[in-house]
Amino acid sequence: MKIGKETLPRTAISTSDEHTIVVRGRNLCTELIGKVSFTDYFHLLVTGRMPDAAGTAVLDATLVAIAEHGLVPSVQASRMTLAAAPDAMQGAVAAGILGCGSVILGASETAGRLFSEIDQRAGSDGDLDEAALAVLGEYRQARKAIPGYGHPLHKERDPRVDALFEVARTHGADLRFVAIAEAVERVIPQVLGKELKLNVSAAIPAVLLGIGFPLPALKGVPILARTAGLIAHLNEELEKSIGFALSYQASREVVYEGEVPAGFGGAH
Numbered sequence: 001m002k003i004g005k006e007t008l009p010r011t012a013i014s015t016s017d018e019h020t021i022v023v024r025g026r027n028l029c030t031e032l033i034g035k036v037s038f039t040d041y042f043h044l045l046v047t048g049r050m051p052d053a054a055g056t057a058v059l060d061a062t063l064v065a066i067a068e069h070g071l072v073p074s075v076q077a078s079r080m081t082l083a084a085a086p087d088a089m090q091g092a093v094a095a096g097i098l099g100c101g102s103v104i105l106g107a108s109e110t111a112g113r114l115f116s117e118i119d120q121r122a123g124s125d126g127d128l129d130e131a132a133l134a135v136l137g138e139y140r141q142a143r144k145a146i147p148g149y150g151h152p153l154h155k156e157r158d159p160r161v162d163a164l165f166e167v168a169r170t171h172g173a174d175l176r177f178v179a180i181a182e183a184v185e186r187v188i189p190q191v192l193g194k195e196l197k198l199n200v201s202a203a204i205p206a207v208l209l210g211i212g213f214p215l216p217a218l219k220g221v222p223i224l225a226r227t228a229g230l231i232a233h234l235n236e237e238l239e240k241s242i243g244f245a246l247s248y249q250a251s252r253e254v255v256y257e258g259e260v261p262a263g264f265g266g267a268h
Contacts, residue, residue, distance in 0.1 A: 012048065024048050039063060042224065046217050054173040055211040059221070061167040062204050065160045066105075066222045068229040074099045076246050078230050083243025089234055096230045100223055102147075109219040111148030112205030114139070115180045116215055128183040136184065136191045148181070148202025149188060158199040164207050174210040181206035 014023045021028040024044050032041060036050070039060040043051040051059060069075075078096035085091060100106055114135065122131035139146055151158050165178055181202050188196050205218050213221075237243055 013045065043213075046220070047212070047214060051211065054168070054171040055213075057171040058164075058168050058173050058207045058211050059213065061164055062208060062221055063225040063228075065164055065200055065225075066204065067225040068232070069226075071246075072104065074104055074226065075230065075233050079233055079237045079241075080243040080247050082234050082237045083241050083247075086238065089231075092234050092237075093227060093230050097223060097227065100219070100226075105222040105226060106219055107147040107201035108204040108222050109215075111181075111202040112209060112215050112218045114147060114184070115177050115202075115205055115209060118180050118184070119176065122180075128180055129187055132180065132183040133187045133190060136187060140191050146184070146188065146192075146196065148199055148205075149185065149196035151197070151199040154199065155197070157197045158203070160200040161198045161203040164200070164203045168207040168210060173207060174212075177206045177209040 012024070014021070016022060023032060025048075026032055026044075032044075036044070037056070037060075040051055040056055043049075043055060043059055071079075074096040077099060078092045081095040082089065082092035102110060118128065118131045118135050121135055122128050136146060167173075168175060168178060181198060184202075185196070185198050188194075201222075204221060205215075208218060208221065209215065
């Protein structure tokens with residue numbers, strides 16, 4: 001049974017013959033290895049084009065900003081997995097990455113979609129605050145969360161936000177989506193009745209969309225960045241394991257609320 005339009009697998013990313021490996025139309029060995037940074041190579045792989053100076057600076061800054069975030073659930077899952085299977089780093093990395101969703105690492109993608117909606121609503125000459133207010137009103141009516149705003153620790157703006165925005169400004173990136181992100185921040189009190197400040201998950205799409213990074217690939221940026229952080233944690237785990245200590249701490253806090261059979265733990 002044929003499902004989908006294609007009957008042959010096709011790719012524009014890479015090919016090879018006996019003598020040459022081609023990636024996005026370039027000779028891997030003579031044009032890329034030792035000639036471009038990994039940040040630029042990642043951009044090339046995803047978009048099919050090399051970034052300009054602003055694109056390099058912004059993408060590199062976002063990868064640095066999100067790579068490490070302490071002992072968050074994804075890191076704990078990775079370290080506990082490696083503690084149980086120290087020969088399977090790939091499985092431990094996967095354990096952390098599999099938790100990337102709307103709460104952890106995935107908010108950059110959903111925030112990017114929010115900004116894209118506001119961009120389209122405002123058009124080239126529309127008022128961004130009005131467009132943001134209209135779209136957020138629809139989110140509120142649909143009981144959808146506003147992604148990328150508010151932080152449990154940083155009650156003012158997440159400090160990474162201004163750092164990323166400054167990189168974008170300094171290197172001449174398009175600031176259209178930065179302006180949209182700030183418009184959302186301004187109108188949130190009118191929608192929610194309280195202030196919620198930008199966090200890094202909104203700053204990332206705000207600057208990346210400004211360099212033409214594709215919206216569908218936004219989630220890949222924090223995933224790639226966090227992979228680097230996971231590898232660092234897993235290397236530390238191999239040197240000084242805390243994986244079982246993390247699991248012991250979790251088990252000590254568990255409160256059982258179900259029924260027990262007669263005689264269990266002295267129950268009658």
